[in-house]
Amino acid sequence: xxxxxxxxxxxxxxxxxxxxxxxxxxxxxxxxxxxxxxxxxxxxxxxxxxxxxxxxxxxxxxxxxxxxxxxxxxxxxxxxxxxxxxxxxxxxxxxxxxxxxxxxxxxxxxxxxxxxxxxxxxxxxxxxxxxxxxxxxxxxxxxxxxxxxxxxxxxxxxxxxxxxxxxxxxxxx
Amino acid sequence: xxxxxxxxxxxxxxxxxxxxxxxxxxxxxxxxxxxxxxxxxxxxxxxxxxxxxxxxxxxxxxxxxxxxxxxxxxxxxxxxxxxxxxxxxxxxxxxxxxxxxxxxxxxxxxxxxxxxxxxxxxxxxxxxxxxxxxxxxxxxxxxxxxxxxxxxxxxxxxxxxxxxxxxxxxxxxxxxxxxxxxxxxxxxxxxxxxxxxxxxxxxxxxxxxxxxxxxxxxxxxxxxxxxxxxxxxxxxxxxxxxxxxxxxxxxxxxxxxxxxxxxxxxxxxxxxxxxxxxxxxxxxxxxxxxxxxxxxxxxxxxxxxxxxxxxxxxxxxxxxxxxxxxxxxxxxxxxxxxxxxxxxxxxxxxxxxxxxxxxxxxxxxxxxxxxxxxxxxxxxxxxxxxxxxxxxxxxxxxxxxxxxxxxxxxxxxxxxxxxxxxxxxxxxxxxxxxxxxxxxxxxxxxxxxxxxxxxxxxxxxxxxxxxxxxxxxxxxxxxxxxxxxxxxxxxxxxxxxxxxxxxxxxxxxxxxxxxxxxxxxxxxxxxxxxxxxxxxxxxxxxxxxxxxxxxxxxxxxxxxxx
Numbered sequence: 237x238x239x240x241x242x243x244x245x246x247x248x249x250x251x252x253x254x255x256x257x258x259x260x261x262x263x264x265x266x267x268x269x270x271x272x273x274x275x276x277x278x279x280x281x282x283x284x285x286x287x288x289x290x291x292x293x294x295x296x297x298x299x300x301x302x303x304x305x306x307x308x309x310x311x312x313x314x315x316x317x318x319x320x321x322x323x324x325x326x327x328x329x330x331x332x333x334x335x336x337x338x339x340x341x342x343x344x345x346x347x348x349x350x351x352x353x354x355x356x357x358x359x360x361x362x363x364x365x366x367x368x369x370x371x372x373x374x375x376x377x378x379x380x381x382x383x384x385x386x387x388x389x390x391x392x393x394x395x396x397x398x399x400x401x402x403x404x405x406x407x408x409x
Numbered sequence: 410x411x412x413x414x415x416x417x418x419x420x421x422x423x424x425x426x427x428x429x430x431x432x433x434x435x436x437x438x439x440x441x442x443x444x445x446x447x448x449x450x451x452x453x454x455x456x457x458x459x460x461x462x463x464x465x466x467x468x469x470x471x472x473x474x475x476x477x478x479x480x481x482x483x484x485x486x487x488x489x490x491x492x493x494x495x496x497x498x499x500x501x502x503x504x505x506x507x508x509x510x511x512x513x514x515x516x517x518x519x520x521x522x523x524x525x526x527x528x529x530x531x532x533x534x535x536x537x538x539x540x541x542x543x544x545x546x547x548x549x550x551x552x553x554x555x556x557x558x559x560x561x562x563x564x565x566x567x568x569x570x571x572x573x574x575x576x577x578x579x580x581x582x583x584x585x586x587x588x589x590x591x592x593x594x595x596x597x598x599x600x601x602x603x604x605x606x607x608x609x610x611x612x613x614x615x616x617x618x619x620x621x622x623x624x625x626x627x628x629x630x631x632x633x634x635x636x637x638x639x640x641x642x643x644x645x646x647x648x649x650x651x652x653x654x655x656x657x658x659x660x661x662x663x664x665x666x667x668x669x670x671x672x673x674x675x676x677x678x679x680x681x682x683x684x685x686x687x688x689x690x691x692x693x694x695x696x697x698x699x700x701x702x703x704x705x706x707x708x709x710x711x712x713x714x715x716x717x718x719x720x721x722x723x724x725x726x727x728x729x730x731x732x733x734x735x736x737x738x739x740x741x742x743x744x745x746x747x748x749x750x751x752x753x754x755x756x757x758x759x760x761x762x763x764x765x766x767x768x769x770x771x772x773x774x775x776x777x778x779x780x781x782x783x784x785x786x787x788x789x790x791x792x793x794x795x796x797x798x799x800x801x802x803x804x805x806x807x808x809x810x811x812x813x814x815x816x817x818x819x820x821x822x823x824x825x826x827x828x829x830x831x832x833x834x835x836x837x838x839x840x841x842x843x844x845x846x847x848x849x850x851x852x853x854x855x856x857x858x859x860x861x862x863x864x865x866x867x868x869x870x871x872x873x874x875x876x877x878x879x880x881x882x883x884x885x886x887x888x889x890x891x892x893x894x895x896x897x898x899x900x901x902x903x904x905x906x907x908x909x910x911x912x913x914x915x916x917x918x919x920x921x922x923x924x925x926x927x928x929x930x931x932x933x934x935x936x937x938x939x940x941x942x943x944x945x946x947x948x949x950x951x952x953x954x955x956x957x958x959x960x961x962x963x964x965x966x967x968x969x970x971x
Binding site for chain 2: 310317400
């Protein structure tokens with residue numbers, strides 16, 4: 237939790253995200269996204285939880301400058317056009333309704349198996365409202381992970397200044 | 410600041426940069442005008458050392474940026490890391506009579522900061538083309554007139570290449586090439602085996618692969634193949650104007666560089682019967698100022714050069730400077746980049762590459778070189794790239810997804826691809842003109858652009874598909890697919906013409922020295938001067954023409970003839 241709070245603080249400093257204190261709530265900082273002014277902290281937390289189910293975060297081995305949910309929400313906020321942002325919002329609402337109606341509980345409080353089952357139920361149905369929503373989260377979670385420093389350098393052989401090119405390197409088949 | 414100079418150069422891109430270098434080196438007080446801001450080498454490359462994970466959007470544009478910039482965002486290099494070097498659509502509108510993506514870089518250095526750095530010479534066949542094939546007008550020069558100037562420019566710029574010995578693509582003064590990969594070499598051999606007049610060679614590129622005293626003097630280091638040249642290179646590993654020509658000219662003490670200066674028009678004196686200077690509007694304050702010189706070089710980029718000349722009206726030239734024949738703005742042409750082909754090759758499963766290089770391979774034009782052999786005029790060059798294919802499975806979610814990502818690997822298959830670079834035929838119906846009513850924020854008429862493809866281009870695309878499919882099949886490539894990417898004219902960023910060179914003042918605007926037939930102390934040395942387009946990336950030719958014209962102008966000035 238300490239790491240999470242620290243990360244949130246850093247996000248404000250690093251990315252210029254706007255940290256606001258909601259009018260009448262706890263002292264947990266909240267990030268505002270310009271195209272989602274009504275997105276509450278509990279919804280941001282929900283998105284963090286879902287992203288973590290879709291592609292588990294591993295800050296120790298794959299550290300990033302920003303948290304997964306902040307990156308995902310930044311991309312959704314900035315890079316989706318209005319029509320797609322509406323799809324995202326509709327899917328988020330449908331997902332919340334589904335959880336509440338079926339499980340009578342918050343997603344966060346479900347068991348890991350229950351969380352996995354819900355995501356599994358919808359993620360392959362890419363035409364459903366919830367499926368579209370989950371696949372936006374998956375798409376940007378993948379970008380976040382695949383552009384992490386450790387992954388790029390140690391799994392994709394990325395080098396900033398290679399300074400060489402060998403065109404015929406033999407490898408084991 | 411004085412407002413009188415020996416020479417004025419309009420536009421601080423590649424062509425203007427070369428003119429400024431030549432004039433200042435030889436002692437001429439020169440004013441170099443640039444409509445955009447200054448970009449100082451090292452100081453003004455804000456993203457140059459950013460790592461991929463440091464970009465807020467990992468390189469992507471925002472939806473707002475795409476919506477507001479349908480033209481600029483159509484360019485492959487208009488991305489999060491280099492978007493600040495491109496003109497935004499709202500900043501300087503123009504009128505598309507037909508769809509045309511005008512990709513621009515308004516700053517000192519122009520588009521040389523973000524260019525693709527391919528530098529192939531023209532051949533004798535290219536300069537002889539219009540006369541042989543009966544289109545446009547005959548070039549007033551031949552390859553031999555420009556050969557030494559190509560060498561002159563290459564020695565300063567630094568060009569990595571192989572001596573290939575091809576008459577269709579003459580060799581130059583080359584630095585050593587980067588390594589070719591096994592599939593590039595294989596395809597080259599296969600093409601040689603099946604076709605006597607087709608070649609797959611190393612794409613000559615403006616990158617330093619060896620040090621020479623001239624590059625040390627410029628303060629440039631070797632290219633380390635970062636592959637992010639469009640951001641500006643802190644090492645000066647590739648050629649741009651900012652790291653070479655501008656500091657070189659400034660060092661002479663003879664250059665006055667004035668940015669944020671929009672040239673409104675060239676001033677013509679009816680009594681002296683020559684140009685006397687230029688009218689400049691400060692891009693920010695909108696105030697006007699006149700500057701004077703003996704000689705004016707116009708190198709403001711192809712279409713802006715047309716715009717300035719069309720807007721330079723006088724009693725002598727009511728339709729634009731030098732426009733006695735009414736051809737100014739006409740015969741605009743470009744390169745047809747619409748056709749691509751992709752495939753896979755399974756012939757080298759036990760090979761991969763290590764490192765990176767800033768170029769790929771190149772297929773010089775092979776159609777209609779020695780004789781007319783098709784039902785379309787001219788031909789096309791093409792790129793050829795081959796990369797080991799990496800497979801990353803992204804199915805499902807959770808631990809399954811993580812495991813797939815952690816097991817991303819090369820498959821042993823190679824992806825191969827080519828893109829066509831087709832010569833288009835200049836026509837009087839492809840033209841630009843001044844809008845009679847609409848003006849920009851500096852009070853200059855907007856440019857109407859009326860340029861399109863024609864049947865010759867469509868036939869060429871089909872031929873590219875057929876010929877490259879055959880070449881790919883003979884090489885054993887599989888899963889071949891062709892594609893028309895629908896790129897609009899202009900998106901190639903190789904627009905040329907409108908102020909063409911020629912022998913006859915009745916049918917051209919410039920003589921063999923890039924000098925206006927009708928106004929001898931005005932020279933045009935950017936893409937606007939081009940009589941035809943050939944297939945090669947044109948920047949090297951613009952630079953050679955500009956250096957040649959500047960040295961001619963210097964001789965004439967010394968003799969007191971202009």
